[in-house]
Amino acid sequence: MADRTTDVWGERSPHGRGTPWSTRVDLHLHDGVGEADVDRWVPSACVLCSNGCGCDIAVKDGRMVGVRGRADDVVNRGRLGPKGLYASTPWASDRQRLTRPLVREGGRLVATDWDTALGRVVAESQRLLAENGPLTHGFYTSGQLFLEEYYTLGVIGKAGLGTPHMDGNTRLCTATAAAALKESFGADGQPGSYDDVEHCDALFSWGHNTAETQTVLWSRILDRTHGAAPPVLVCVDPRRTAVAAEAERTGGVHLAPQVGTNLALVNGITRELLEHGWIDEDWVAAHTLGLDDLREVVAPYTPEAVARTCGVAAADVERAAEIFGRSERVLSTVLQGFYQSHQATASAVGVNNLHLLRGMVGRPGGGILQMNGQPTAQNNRECGADGDLPGFRNWDNPAHVQQLADLWDVDPLTIPHWAPPTNAMQIFSYAEQGSIELLWISATNPAVSMPESARIRRILASDRCFVVVQDLFLTETAELADVVLPAAGWGEKTGAFTNADRTVHLSQQAVDPPGEARSDLDIFLTYARMMGFTDRSGRPLPSWSTPEEAFDAWRDASARRPVDYTRLTHERLRGADGLRWPVNAAAPDGTVRLYGDGVFPTATDVCETYGHDLLTGGAVTEQEHRALAPAGRAFLKGAAFTPPHEEPSAEYPLLFTTGRTVHHFHTRTKTARSRRLQDAAPDAWVELSATDAEGLGIAEGDLVRVESPRGAIEVRARIGSVREGAVFAPFHYGTWDLDGVAPGEGHRQANELTMTVWDPVSKQPCFKTAACRVVPLGRS
């Protein structure tokens, strides 16, 4: 097989519309290991992007030695991307793995045993509960755990402790997807399916660099664009990505709006649809609410007005709208270019509006994929270890809270529901102010991934907050912790997870974790037992102790909710090639698309939220919602464009934007331990437009200093792939792999520059709008 760090998407298998995608089994084994040497193959799915490709883990002598795509899997038909191939297994046997718990003694982390480490956590937890109650506790988790672990953590936090302060780094990647789906359709849940790629005749990528973030999905798209009757692509991205180039090649459009102006662009396209009557009036009348308000909101966004605000050609806006308005089957995918930018939820909802106006939801090729940034982000949203209640329940609906209270046998007032669950940014603010005094972080690295890094480091290092970190390695975050707990990773434990198009896989334990490392499920349950949490009948809470029992408990919690798992079991998932929820009596083999019947979960007693004002985040009340009588109709919701939070000035004339690169995932905790990936992308950089670079006297490869009001980085420049006025940096690079460099001193961490500010509805931080200046530091 070719080196897939350079041949990223592998060879093409072109095919025509409506014909099945072919199978191609990708395989990678560690150097010196042949297929005949593999002792056994253990079914799983890849966790290195939100695609969640089905794969088998190769095991030899009790070690993971490689991966192979599963030929029949609905997600990937055997393909794997460079991260999945090269980074799935090397980290597991890395010498730097955490194998013993650590506790802080005299300012240093020292190795200890589990009783001592968890004993400290429990003592602190009990002291705080006795003194000030559960609002002193915060949990910040991941998009990397399994369904069973999220559900268990959710029950411990919400029913054992009773704290509303639980969220995941899913807040940084997928909160806007969830928020947009809730605002438009009444509940979370992806309407479309990856299968829509085979059926669409137009494909819109809204702030979604599929070619780098979801490489297998991109190869699926390329197999259509290179076949007969290819779809036309439209790309919205301030960078000229591979997606942008393909959009131009297929006769579509690359729209490169100025950073922070997505909403103005979407409003303009919406207005064009309305002006030209490219809407399905009967469907809209029968299945939606809010058309008149939306028409009024978008009225000022003429192509010329959009051109002025966004810095794109008016004709391109018209062309994009025409493609959307005249194609028979439009598939939209949305990701961080929208979610982490200004007016995130309103922009993502704008995409939903376009589909609703054309009645293009839930039919083959006419689909919406509000993407996830992480593989198991969907599970965090489903199971309630983030700012949601399990089973897409509405925290503002007492009947929904009572259902959980009955399920868990606790007083409904134990379950925090008197206000919206606390979002990650607010959790860190409470820790900063001193009212959250115990912060438990699992499987994530906020010291690198959260905005305004210097502030996050200050909070984590402060004596006011007792920080517990549970992870695979001594990350930049773990180095600041009071207690570090060694966790088992993928392949070292069993659990289910759900990808961005609702496909559920079971990932099975292939090997034992190293040393004393334990699964996150074991760690959470041990804490719960030591704390003595019980239900009203005196039984231990949670009542389960294995992944399979946790799954069964979750299945009960999902019953009769949109996210219905009632016909799924570990047994059924073992070795299965992906089943899409809901899987229940009505759909025993799963559900490819939601809302094909035009009925949405918007009824007041059913919905997950009563909704919000997209401009401010002000909540719609139950009475207001009931008065609208949505009863299964979807919402058309609009908002006016407002300028981004930090506009360019004389002092900081450029806009700093961050993003991902194909060779790394997150903060490189796993991917940098793959020699191939690390060699392919060893260090950070920034991208400048040719015009801006020339004006500053900067050439390709020059060292530059990028400064914002919050911090600075010093990296090499790449010229030409971003639009004028924008500066792009990859967010992956921290300091753990730099010898003798302390956090904050590496001068390459993009989040030193980003702002503490978030979308008013989804509460997702804006990583893509900060003013900056670039100073040349000389030739290489």
Added chain:
Amino acid sequence: MLHLATYVGLADHSEATLADSFRAVAEGHAAVADVYHTCRTLAGLSDTHRELLAPVAERYGEDESDGVDEPERLHASGLAEVRSGEIGLLRDLQDLHVLADLVRTTWLVIAQGAQGLRDHELLDVARRAAAGTQRQTSWLDTRIRAAAPQALIVAPPR
């Protein structure tokens, strides 16, 4: 229509006061990122309401002789300065709510007058402004609800 002119004046002044107060709270709690940005956006809504009202105010005149100093009296010592800490923020948001409620009922009164006068333009202004005020109070309700538990139970003393 002296009294309508009085109410037009009251609407203009109370919107101006509300805008100033939103900006004062934004600046005073600038470290609370969502409060800082949202309060500035909401101040902008009040500015817009005043712009909408301007042509009508010209027609009816603004009577400043009687009773229109009320909103100043309400806020004068209240929101020129903000309080500190989580409880302080909660109290400031409540003050904004009181002021926004004065604005809301002022538009209610004006809408009633506009209907009696069959003044479509004024009615449209009153309705659009009332919708904006609803956004302001709805956000204040939402933010107060979110801030209250932590502020009441575990906020550290200042």
